Amino acid sequence: MIAKEKHVLVVFPHPDDEAFGVSGTIATHIQMGTGVTYACLTLGEMGRNLGNPPFATRESLPEIRKRELRGAAHAMGLTDLRMMGLRDKTIEFEDDEKMVDMIKDLIDDVSPSLVITFYPDYCVHPDHEATARAVVRAVGRMPEAERPKLHCVAFANNTQTELGPPDTIHHVEAVQDIKLNTMRAHLSQTAWMLKDLEKRLADQDPEAIKWVTEERFYTYRFDQGYN
C-alpha cells in the first residue's frame, strides 16, 4: 500500500532513470490524484547505445532522448516534467552548492511531502551520486520538522551488505503495464534489455516478475553525512 502524499518530487539525472525502479510508484501516486514533479537533470547526451549500424549520432541523441523522456512522462500520466539543462556525466564537476540551490529551489517551488532520488554512495553512476548528494544536502539543511520524506533507490553491489534490506517496498502489479510502457518509451536505451525482459516475463521467470512488480526504497538516514 502506497501512502497518500501531498506532492511528490522525483529527481534523477538521466532520462530512463525513473523507468526501472520508480515508474510504478510515480504512476500509482498520479492515479491516487497526487501531483508528481519529475526533475530530470540531463538529457543523457553521453548515452552509448547508438546502434551498429548506428541509428543516431552523439549530436542527434539528445533530441531523441528528449522525445523519449516526454513519451515516458506521458506513459506515466505525469504532466510536470522539468528538464534542468545539465550535461550528462558532468554533474559531479558542477559547483556543489549550485547543485544544492537547484534542488532547494525545486523543493521551495513544489513543497513535496515525499522526495525520491538515489541513495548516495550506493547508486553506481557518478551522475547518480552527485544528484543524490545534492538532494540529501538540500533536504538535510531544512529544519527537521519541515523535511519531506526522502526515499532513495540503491543498487550498488554492496547495498544489501551495508544498508540491509530496503525499508519500503511498493507492490506495483496494478500498474505493471504502465511501467513497461515507460521503459518502452525509452526505446533507444532499453530495446536490448526489453527483449530479454519480455521473454523472461513470458516464461514466468520469478526474478523478472519481482523486478517489474516491486519497487524498493531506503529512507535516507541523515546521520550518514552529506550535510
Place this chain on the structure above:
Amino acid sequence: MQPVNLNEIQSLIDQFANKDVYIHLETTNGSYATHVDEAFFNAGAFIRNAKVRYELGKIIGDAPSRVGLKLELGWIYAQGITHYELDSNKRLLMAGHDHQGKLAVALQISETPFE
C-alpha cells in the same frame, strides 16, 4: 552514419585543415563497466569544444580505423573509428561503435561550437 569510407573521410578531413575548428573527442567504456565486472579497470576521456587548427589530418587503416590530426604544437588522435557522417550542420562526426552497438570512441570536427 555510414561505415568508414577512407577516401571520403580523408577528403572531408582535408576540408577542415588550416581552419579554426572545434573538436569533440571522447573515449568511454560506460559508467557501469566496473559495476558489471568489478575486475574491470574503467577509464575514459572527454573533451568538447577544444578550439584548434590542424595542418595535416589523416585516416589510416581499414575500419576500425585511426584518425590523427597534426596541430601546430601537438596532436589529436582517435582509434577504433567505424562510422562517419557529415551532418546537416556540416560537422564531420566520426565514431567507433562496438559489436553491441555501443559507442566506444568519438572524434568530431566542426567550424562552429558544438551545443
